[in-house]
């Protein structure tokens with residue numbers, strides 16, 4: 001029993017409200033990622049689950065039990081802190097032992113768990129060192145190890161990979177995923193890195209300014225963003241946005257009209273925002289009547305693909321094209337949007353117009 | 356910084372030597388006078404070479420129960436130090452961790468007790484201890500010294516506790532430890548240098564204190580500092596015994612400071628948080 005439920009959870013610091021009524025259900029064994037820009041309340045939410053911050057309003061339960069007033073030590077969660085929080089007067093081994101001691105396990109079990117965890121995280125040669133004698137990345141792995149040895153029911157991670165180099169980050173990310181599959185632990189994982197979110201999550205929770213913008217699988221948040229914020233936050237390079245208006249049942253922007261995919265509900269004259277992913281902007285033939293004029297400002301070569309920074313009317317847009325099709329900067333080309341892949345949002349509210 | 360030149364080095368060492376001589380001179384006088392035969396004690400110019408005698412030390416322990424007075428001093432000083440460091444740490448921890456806009460006023464109020472002129476309260480203390488029957492007991496001195504030592508410890512330890520990141524305590528609480536255990540196993544060990552500093556200050560103050568010890572003790576609980584002064588009477592000042600007693604009084608303080616010194620290390624919390 002380790003499902004986590006947040007019901008209208010609010011956090012206030014004095015008069016300042018930083019988390020506004022979060023509703024969220026994390027099923028047992030689920031890997032949920034809290035994703036959002038800096039300062040949006042991810043850490044605060046995680047700390048409320050851990051019991052390190054009081055819940056100002058609402059209800060928080062773990063395993064069916066309301067834990068609003070339960071001390072952290074009684075919640076059965078393990079946490080990896082954003083700033084490590086290693087015990088500086090203990091060696092790496094002692095740090096792990098310390099985390100295990102309240103569980104009152106047999107010495108042989110403790111030793112085996114520590115050895116296994118050290119092996120997984122590549123900490124074996126560092127076991128007798130103190131935190132001050134470790135690099136940033138090594139400390140981060142110790143922080144992970146200290147949480148992992150406990151094999152808790154609920155795992156809380158606060159940006160555990162932020163200080164690792166690219167190679168180690170991929171490796172540890174993979175280890176976290178594997179660990180989750182093996183142990184079936186419920187995980188709440190905070191990050192502002194969307195690659196981590198997309199690769200690890202069963203479910204992504206996208207937060208902004210203390211509000212939950214959207215909850216969904218990685219596919220859902222990528223393919224069906226509910227707001228312009230989610231649309232531009234997920235996906236790299238970010239989705240292009242153009243202002244437009246509904247005229248005669250078609251969406252008109254920059255003097256070009258597009259057919260509206262059937263999944264959208266619009267009304268005549270409505271101001272809308274049109275979103276198009278860079279990969280859905282195609283280079284068109286010069287005589288294509290439904291295409292737009294685009295001036296190529298910058299070309300970025302990425303290997304398989306190239307990014308074209310385009311100026312279309314008064315909009316800056318990015319197109320992702322096969323590297324072979326890339327164009328010299330300064331030229332004007334014709335581009336066509338893949339109409340089936342258009343996203344439509346209400347220009348006022350930023351909410352999707354999908355049915 | 357550049358490597359100091361030879362001239363700088365000479366300057367620095369000369370200065371250090373002068374300071375050392377100034378500070379060590381009284382100690383030299385104590386030591387030499389304590390083993391000097393009485394007749395040549397005040398010879399001018401002072402004799403630097405003289406027959407060493409132990410008679411002052413022998414007198415000290417045979418004419419008076421000086422060993423007992425030393426014991427009293429130890430009981431009082433160690434007792435007050437232990438009690439003050441314990442209570443002071445708890446108070447300091449509370450002040451360090453409680454988030455309240457008036458908490459600094461509380462801290463200052465506690466420290467202000469230390470600023471009280473001791474002599475103003477000697478008589479009230481005398482009356483109180485006489486009433487409750489604690490006159491001439493080590494406990495009376497332990498209580499009095501603790502009222503001065505606890506505020507000092509609170510102030511010293513608050514600074515050290517402030518340096519221990521709260522994230523460590525949070526980590527321990529998530530790991531399954533309660534408040535007391537977290538304090539005992541994480542916070543206090545990381546504030547160990549503060550404990551050492553506080554203990555040194557408390558011990559030295561209690562060990563050297565004279566006024567309260569003189570007023571509140573008689574023959575039973577008399578401390579070494581008071582005992583030494585009893586060799587000073589209106590008709591004769593027994594300098595040899597005073598010096599011998601003074602030298603013995605110096606020793607425990609030095610031992611205590613040296614013992615505590617190994618805890619005075621910096622950077623204990625290095626590497627704990629980003």
Ligand SMILES: Nc1ncnc2c1ncn2[C@@H]1O[C@H](COP(=O)(O)OP(=O)(O)OP(=O)(O)O)[C@@H](O)[C@H]1O
Pocket residue numbers: 013016018036037038039040041042043044045082192
């Ligand atoms: N103790 C506090 N008192 C007042 N405001 C706070 C406190 N802690 C956090 N906040 C505010 O709450 C908001 C959310 O902070 P939080 O640490 O949860 O952000 P985050 O999403 O984890 O950001 P990051 O990605 O930078 O770690 C921020 O605006 C922050 O300034």
Ligand SMILES: [Mg+2]
Pocket residue numbers: 042043044082158
């Ligand atoms: Mg954070």
